[in-house]
Amino acid sequence: MSEEMNLGSNQEFREGDIVKGVAAQVEDKAVTVSIEGAPFDGILPISELSSLHIEKASDVVAVGDELELMITKVEEENFVLSKRKVDALKAWDKLEAQFASGQIFEAEVKDVVKGGLVVDLGVRGFVPASLVEDYFVEDFEDYKGKTLSFKITELDKEKGRLILSHRAVLEDQKANKKKRVFEEIHAGDVLDGTVQRLAPFGAFVDIGGVDGLVHISQVSHEHVDDVSTVLSEGQAVKVKVLSVDPENERISLSIKDTLPGPWSNIEERVSKGSVLTGTVKRLVSFGAFVEVFPGVEGLVHISQISHKHINTPHEELKEGQEVDVKVLDVNEAEKRLSLSIKELQTNPVKEEEFDYELPEENTGFSFSDVIGDKLKGFTNK
Numbered sequence: 001m002s003e004e005m006n007l008g009s010n011q012e013f014r015e016g017d018i019v020k021g022v023a024a025q026v027e028d029k030a031v032t033v034s035i036e037g038a039p040f041d042g043i044l045p046i047s048e049l050s051s052l053h054i055e056k057a058s059d060v061v062a063v064g065d066e067l068e069l070m071i072t073k074v075e076e077e078n079f080v081l082s083k084r085k086v087d088a089l090k091a092w093d094k095l096e097a098q099f100a101s102g103q104i105f106e107a108e109v110k111d112v113v114k115g116g117l118v119v120d121l122g123v124r125g126f127v128p129a130s131l132v133e134d135y136f137v138e139d140f141e142d143y144k145g146k147t148l149s150f151k152i153t154e155l156d157k158e159k160g161r162l163i164l165s166h167r168a169v170l171e172d173q174k175a176n177k178k179k180r181v182f183e184e185i186h187a188g189d190v191l192d193g194t195v196q197r198l199a200p201f202g203a204f205v206d207i208g209g210v211d212g213l214v215h216i217s218q219v220s221h222e223h224v225d226d227v228s229t230v231l232s233e234g235q236a237v238k239v240k241v242l243s244v245d246p247e248n249e250r251i252s253l254s255i256k257d258t259l260p261g262p263w264s265n266i267e268e269r270v271s272k273g274s275v276l277t278g279t280v281k282r283l284v285s286f287g288a289f290v291e292v293f294p295g296v297e298g299l300v301h302i303s304q305i306s307h308k309h310i311n312t313p314h315e316e317l318k319e320g321q322e323v324d325v326k327v328l329d330v331n332e333a334e335k336r337l338s339l340s341i342k343e344l345q346t347n348p349v350k351e352e353e354f355d356y357e358l359p360e361e362n363t364g365f366s367f368s369d370v371i372g373d374k375l376k377g378f379t380n381k
Contacts, residue, residue, distance in 0.1 A: 016070065040079070187242060195233055196233065296337065
């Protein structure tokens with residue numbers, strides 16, 4: 001960069017010199033600049049005002065503005081000047097330092113062009129569409145005039161190439177956030193989260209910048225075949241941290257463990273002697289397990305299945321069968337429910353004992369009459 005000239009009447013002005021001037025006249029496509037000590041004025045073409053496209057010179061310069069300019073050409077009684085080249089010379093040194101350090105800085109989006117965004121940093125910086133966000137953006141028109149944070153990803157001063165990325169900033173932020181989350185959360189923590197994505201095997205939940213997996217078996221106390229029937233993307237949920245694996249960046253979560261268990265307040269919902277309808281879930285040698293509420297199974301002991309003697313529950317019941325049961329006992333602490341099927345059935349043996357007619361009297365006297373006569377004879381002796 002040439003040293004700034006000492007302005008004076010005897011000073012020789014050459015191409016490449018940096019001078020200071022004042023905008024004397026502003027037209028649509030050029031600015032007339034008065035340079036102190038110079039024998040004549042200079043012309044600043046609109047193309048040399050900025051690295052960006054400008055419609056009218058008056059959009060960026062007003063009469064009386066002081067400008068620092070480079071003389072690009074000395075003509076007869078005229079100088080051709082450039083503000084763009086001065087801005088670029090100053091900018092490249094700063095940009096090279098920012099590129100080397102990976103510095104993040106903010107800048108305004110000056111224009112939206114095919115393929116990306118344009119930023120003015122003293123030189124033209126280009127943000128390719130793929131480097132604007134960490135997700136697909138269909139229309140960038142709303143980005144014009146926005147101030148975003150950027151990192152320089154490519155810099156070539158000789159070719160005037162400057163590539164910027166906002167996406168890189170977002171990725172750095174996410175990486176730092178993820179690191180903090182892995183340092184701060186522990187197994188057993190209960191956190192607020194948002195369902196980000198559903199999969200056949202479970203749901204991925206955002207817990208503050210990091211996604212954890214809720215396996216399908218940890219979604220609900222009830223059996224779940226399809227996660228989408230219970231959860232939806234964007235849904236707010238509470239989750240319990242089951243395990244944290246920072247090395248592999250995996251977090252296992254449970255929604256089920258934050259919900260009231262199926263046995264919670266069971267004694268308030270079920271009382272001894274009440275009658276329920278349930279489904280036979282399992283048959284074992286000593287009885288049948290019947291589900292009366294989601295996740296709540298009670299045992300019908302083999303002796304409580306039927307009034308008649310049976311050797312195995314399979315003689316009377318089958319899995320999936322719907323049955324009515326009577327509650328014999330309920331114990332929430334031990335998660336135990338004793339049930340009976342036969343208590344709701346009529347005992348055929350007892351029916352036979354009481355279901356008969358008294359014999360008709362054919363002789364006209366009763367057994368007591370005969371005994372009575374004998375007793376009379378005994379007492380008269």
